[in-house]
Amino acid sequence: MARQEALHPGHPIDISPALPAAAAASRPRPVAAERWLIWLFLLPTVLFLVLLLWLPFLQGVWMSFHKWPFIGEPEWIGLQNYRDLFGAAYFWTTIRVTLLYSLSTALQLALALAAALALNQSFIPLKSVWRGVMLMPYAMPPVVVGAIWMYLLDPDLGMVTHYLLSWGIISKPIYWFSDPLWAKWIIMLVASWTFWPFMFIILLAALQAIPESYYELAEVYGANLWRRFRVVTLPHIRGAMLAAVIIRIAWNLAKIEQPFQLTGGGPGYETSVLSILTYRFAYLSGDFGMAFTVGLLLILVTFVLIAPFLHGFQKQIKQARRR
Amino acid sequence: MAENIGIRVHNLRKTFQRGRVQACRNVNLQLAEGALMVLLGPSGCGKTTTLRCIAGLEQPDNDDAIWVKGRNITRLQPKDRNLAFVFQDTALFPHLSIRRNISFGLDMHKTYGRSERRRRVNEVAELLHVEDLLERKPHEVSGGQAQRVALGRAIVMEPDAFLLDEPLANLDAALRVEMRTEIKRIQKHLGITTIFVTHDQEEALSLGDVIAVMRDGEVQQVGTSHEIYHYPVNFFVATFIGSPPLNCLPCHVQTDNGALNLASQAFRLPLEAAGGTASLRDHGEIMLGIRPESIAIAPERPDTVAARVSLIEPLGSRTIVILEAEGVELRALVQGETSVREGEAVHLRLDLGRAFFFDNAGNRL
Amino acid sequence: MAMHTRRATLTPKVLSYSGLAVVLLIVLIPYGYIALTAFKPAEEIFDVRWLPRVWSLDAWRYAIEFEQFHVYIYNSMIAGLGAAVLALCVAVPGAYVFGRKQFRGKDVMFYIIVMALLFPFVLLVVPFTILWVKIGLYDTMPGLWLAYQVFIIPFAIWILRAYFAELPRFLEECAMVYGCTAFKAFWRVMLPLAKPIITSLMFLAFLVGWNDFLFSNMLTTGQGPRTASVIIYVSAVGGERVEWDVLMVMTLMAGIPPVLLYILAQGQFLKTFAVRSY
Numbered sequence: 001m002a003r004q005e006a007l008h009p010g011h012p013i014d015i016s017p018a019l020p021a022a023a024a025a026s027r028p029r030p031v032a033a034e035r036w037l038i039w040l041f042l043l044p045t046v047l048f049l050v051l052l053l054w055l056p057f058l059q060g061v062w063m064s065f066h067k068w069p070f071i072g073e074p075e076w077i078g079l080q081n082y083r084d085l086f087g088a089a090y091f092w093t094t095i096r097v098t099l100l101y102s103l104s105t106a107l108q109l110a111l112a113l114a115a116a117l118a119l120n121q122s123f124i125p126l127k128s129v130w131r132g133v134m135l136m137p138y139a140m141p142p143v144v145v146g147a148i149w150m151y152l153l154d155p156d157l158g159m160v161t162h163y164l165l166s167w168g169i170i171s172k173p174i175y176w177f178s179d180p181l182w183a184k185w186i187i188m189l190v191a192s193w194t195f196w197p198f199m200f201i202i203l204l205a206a207l208q209a210i211p212e213s214y215y216e217l218a219e220v221y222g223a224n225l226w227r228r229f230r231v232v233t234l235p236h237i238r239g240a241m242l243a244a245v246i247i248r249i250a251w252n253l254a255k256i257e258q259p260f261q262l263t264g265g266g267p268g269y270e271t272s273v274l275s276i277l278t279y280r281f282a283y284l285s286g287d288f289g290m291a292f293t294v295g296l297l298l299i300l301v302t303f304v305l306i307a308p309f310l311h312g313f314q315k316q317i318k319q320a321r322r323r
Numbered sequence: 324m325a326e327n328i329g330i331r332v333h334n335l336r337k338t339f340q341r342g343r344v345q346a347c348r349n350v351n352l353q354l355a356e357g358a359l360m361v362l363l364g365p366s367g368c369g370k371t372t373t374l375r376c377i378a379g380l381e382q383p384d385n386d387d388a389i390w391v392k393g394r395n396i397t398r399l400q401p402k403d404r405n406l407a408f409v410f411q412d413t414a415l416f417p418h419l420s421i422r423r424n425i426s427f428g429l430d431m432h433k434t435y436g437r438s439e440r441r442r443r444v445n446e447v448a449e450l451l452h453v454e455d456l457l458e459r460k461p462h463e464v465s466g467g468q469a470q471r472v473a474l475g476r477a478i479v480m481e482p483d484a485f486l487l488d489e490p491l492a493n494l495d496a497a498l499r500v501e502m503r504t505e506i507k508r509i510q511k512h513l514g515i516t517t518i519f520v521t522h523d524q525e526e527a528l529s530l531g532d533v534i535a536v537m538r539d540g541e542v543q544q545v546g547t548s549h550e551i552y553h554y555p556v557n558f559f560v561a562t563f564i565g566s567p568p569l570n571c572l573p574c575h576v577q578t579d580n581g582a583l584n585l586a587s588q589a590f591r592l593p594l595e596a597a598g599g600t601a602s603l604r605d606h607g608e609i610m611l612g613i614r615p616e617s618i619a620i621a622p623e624r625p626d627t628v629a630a631r632v633s634l635i636e637p638l639g640s641r642t643i644v645i646l647e648a649e650g651v652e653l654r655a656l657v658q659g660e661t662s663v664r665e666g667e668a669v670h671l672r673l674d675l676g677r678a679f680f681f682d683n684a685g686n687r688l
Numbered sequence: 689m690a691m692h693t694r695r696a697t698l699t700p701k702v703l704s705y706s707g708l709a710v711v712l713l714i715v716l717i718p719y720g721y722i723a724l725t726a727f728k729p730a731e732e733i734f735d736v737r738w739l740p741r742v743w744s745l746d747a748w749r750y751a752i753e754f755e756q757f758h759v760y761i762y763n764s765m766i767a768g769l770g771a772a773v774l775a776l777c778v779a780v781p782g783a784y785v786f787g788r789k790q791f792r793g794k795d796v797m798f799y800i801i802v803m804a805l806l807f808p809f810v811l812l813v814v815p816f817t818i819l820w821v822k823i824g825l826y827d828t829m830p831g832l833w834l835a836y837q838v839f840i841i842p843f844a845i846w847i848l849r850a851y852f853a854e855l856p857r858f859l860e861e862c863a864m865v866y867g868c869t870a871f872k873a874f875w876r877v878m879l880p881l882a883k884p885i886i887t888s889l890m891f892l893a894f895l896v897g898w899n900d901f902l903f904s905n906m907l908t909t910g911q912g913p914r915t916a917s918v919i920i921y922v923s924a925v926g927g928e929r930v931e932w933d934v935l936m937v938m939t940l941m942a943g944i945p946p947v948l949l950y951i952l953a954q955g956q957f958l959k960t961f962a963v964r965s966y
């Protein structure tokens with residue numbers, strides 16, 4: 001406004017020099033030293049994640065549009081990889097197994113919740129010992145746990161087969177890892193056994209943060225065990241539970257070592273969860289383009305699976321902020 | 324004159340979010356070396372921002388805003404300013420002992436040797452009566468003690484000025500009064516220029532040599548407690564200071580046969596009692612402000628106002644009487660106890676000689 | 689009334705103890721069995737029984753003398769240590785800035801970092817292998833350290849940021865008024881305060897290196913720094929006949945150190961894993 005007036009023909013006084021100064025002053029000046037520190041501190045993180053994560057990822061997206069052999073020239077083929085994949089029967093087997101495998105998260109949650117609730121009671125003695133024991137499967141390398149179960153489930157020498165036979169539950173040894181019926185269930189169960197303590201520790205931490213007075217209050221109002229759980233416990237651990245489920249779904253789908261070790265993705269494609277399929281294309285067929293095509297679909301499946309929980313978690317955050 | 328100015332804040336302007344939030348519009352303050360100034364104002368008026376600009380924790384928009392002892396320090400780093408800041412939340416360093424907390428500033432600058440630093444810390448600890456706590460951690464001392472330690476950390480630096488941002492806000496009432504006296508004592512003893520921020524007017528009135536009242540990022544009035552209370556420059560200062568609060572009544576000035584009258588919903592009073600009333604003649608609608616202690620319950624006379632007692636609030640040495648006159652609520656402050664009862668009809672004498680009159684813009688007439 | 693109280697306290701007791709017992713059995717039976725297997729002589733592997741008839745250290749001797757397993761354990765340790773040190777150097781400053789400073793694009797950047805937590809890392813194996821070969825990191829220890837960071841950094845920043853954000857306000861400003869630069873305030877005040885959580889993240893980062901199989905397997909060869917995980921995988925899957933007693937020794941050797949770490953630091957881990965829903 002003022003500037004227009006100043007420029008208006010015939011206006012005798014030019015007031016414009018005052019304006020730039022005023023405009024400059026309205027922008028807050030950062031404390032120079034602090035700006036410097038912020039960018040310096042951020043640099044490694046950003047560099048690492050861009051160079052190690054997002055760039056390779058983008059390169060991978062690029063590769064998925066190519067026939068990209070291990071040796072030799074890549075060739076642009078557009079969406080051919082995707083078309084091939086959707087047309088292949090094994091792909092749909094893979095999707096089915098992946099969904100079953102991700103059900104492991106539910107089993108982990110059940111175990112973790114039971115253990116955390118039990119251990120959170122004040123009357124339990126030797127808490128830290130039990131806690132330590134429960135963390136064991138998660139603490140060890142997954143390959144170690146895999147090796148243990150390979151031994152226990154071995155059809156000839158394994159303890160499990162032995163007891164099932166001697167109790168008459170099965171009549172002849174089952175080749176758990178190569179049986180088309182059993183293999184996918186076994187990798188799911190072993191994954192649950194390995195990874196449930198991660199959820200357990202998150203839930204226990206959340207439970208311990210609930211002030212005792214809430215329970216006392218609920219008791220004063222005559223709430224029974226179930227109501228106390230519903231009204232006090234559950235609302236307090238919902239956020240942690242959702243976060244744990246989200247992370248676990250994503251990590252279960254991404255971690256390949258156990259199915260890789262136990263079944264190698266077989267028999268056929270019966271235990272080739274998407275991450276294994278990626279691996280098979282990359283290292284067994286040397287088809288990097290296809291490997292990444294599968295990988296991108298894995299991301300897609302992951303996000304579809306975690307989306308409802310992510311939504312719930314964000315709602316939880318909003319509620320917590322409002323409080 | 325110029326050399327013994329301790330702190331000068333000159334046209335300080337500070338905006339946030341690219342100018343959308345104006346925390347300080349135009350703050351001007353000047354205080355003599357060794358003086359104690361209280362910065363008083365409602366929440367969000369820019370007191371903290373002003374103080375943080377002085378300390379260098381925020382960068383003012385203009386380049387010549389902050390002067391200490393005649394030096395422009397506006398763009399200096401906080402660490403190079405030699406000013407001591409005490410925060411509202413104590414902000415002791417939780418991982419350091421009380422001793423290391425007090426000597427933190429000395430340790431950073433290393434102007435003195437180890438034994439000298441130790442001696443100074445001991446001296447300050449004694450001054451503040453925390454000498455027995457020196458080896459404890461901050462979580463092992465009480466709130467009042469922690470605040471003393473925070474003061475000690477400031478004192479030991481021998482800074483050019485103390486900047487105290489509501490240092491007593493988190494203490495309980497009794498401790499607050501005690502610490503208030505103590506701060507004043509120490510400040511006089513050390514003779515260090517001090518700015519004390521508060522939004523507690525009682526604290527402000529009792530503490531400051533000078534009080535600056537702020538509102539919306541601007542200083543409204545600077546003066547002694549007496550001046551601020553009895554000669555407020557505008558409606559805001561008058562209503563902001565005083566407890567129980569100022570009674571405010573919209574009135575209009577009428578001229579009857581040359582005599583000035585003040586008329587409102589509740590009364591019509593002759594104005595000759597008030598000194599300098601001539602200037603009121605030109606204003607039709609005005610705002611009358613009258614302090615509760617200037618309203619007295621009196622026998623009926625032509626210049627009294629009829630009212631009904633609606634509530635009585637005894638405060639011990641004084642009593643607040645809340646009255647209602649023709650739909651207008653008034654508060655009177657009576658020394659000692661009062662014989663009137665709730666619901667009783669009484670008559671009030673308004674001491675217009677000690678009342679304030681404001682125009683529509685809120686300026687005092 | 690008394691009856692009511694008794695019942696009210698009995699139900700949770702019964703439930704808790706039985707829940708605890710079931711979970712403990714599920715965990716302990718397998719571990720107990722394999723721990724005992726490690727002390728059986730080779731010929732006893734063929735029948736299923738709990739206690740060895742003859743207690744023997746043959747499997748241990750074989751694992752160390754013949755398989756040289758301690759070398760791979762050492763490799764795992766170096767892999768874990770390097771990963772932890774590198775992760776902290778990168779993640780601590782980053783998380784500090786995200787937790788306590790204001791700058792443009794902060795929320796978007798943080799979102800991108802945390803989303804990486806959900807990223808299927810198996811996707812990176814292919815591009816990493818190609819890149820590592822190109823820049824000479826293939827089959828080297830630093831190559832492993834670098835690769836592990838993609839697991840560690842997003843998680844570490846997620847956890848650390850919340851911790852830094854919850855430390856009392858004004859601490860750095862206070863330090864700056866009393867003579868610190870912005871960096872010194874971080875170094876002298878914030879870092880010591882975050883020491884417990886940093887220690888616990890260091891343990892976790894170490895375990896990522898120690899436990900990893902994916903990158904260790906893909907980015908190294910037999911000549912390079914193979915870690916214990918890879919050897920266990922090879923021993924379990926590779927040959928025609930598996931030496932179960934030796935393999936169980938290996939699982940104990942690779943499995944016990946992380947368990948000890950967890951037991952040592954479990955209190956701290958609990959705090960670390962306290963998810964804040966804000």
Ligand SMILES: Nc1ncnc2c1ncn2[C@@H]1O[C@H](COP(=O)(O)OP(=O)(O)OP(=O)(O)O)[C@@H](O)[C@H]1O
Nearest residue numbers: 339340344346365366367368369370371372373522
């Ligand atoms: N960093 C910031 N970003 C944006 N706005 C800010 C910031 N700091 C202060 N403000 C705004 O500036 C104004 C003045 O804030 P300031 O903290 O100075 O008030 P105050 O007088 O100290 O209030 P109180 O008595 O509540 O402490 C407020 O409206 C506040 O919201």
Ligand SMILES: [Mg+2]
Nearest residue numbers: 370371372488
């Ligand atoms: Mg403030």
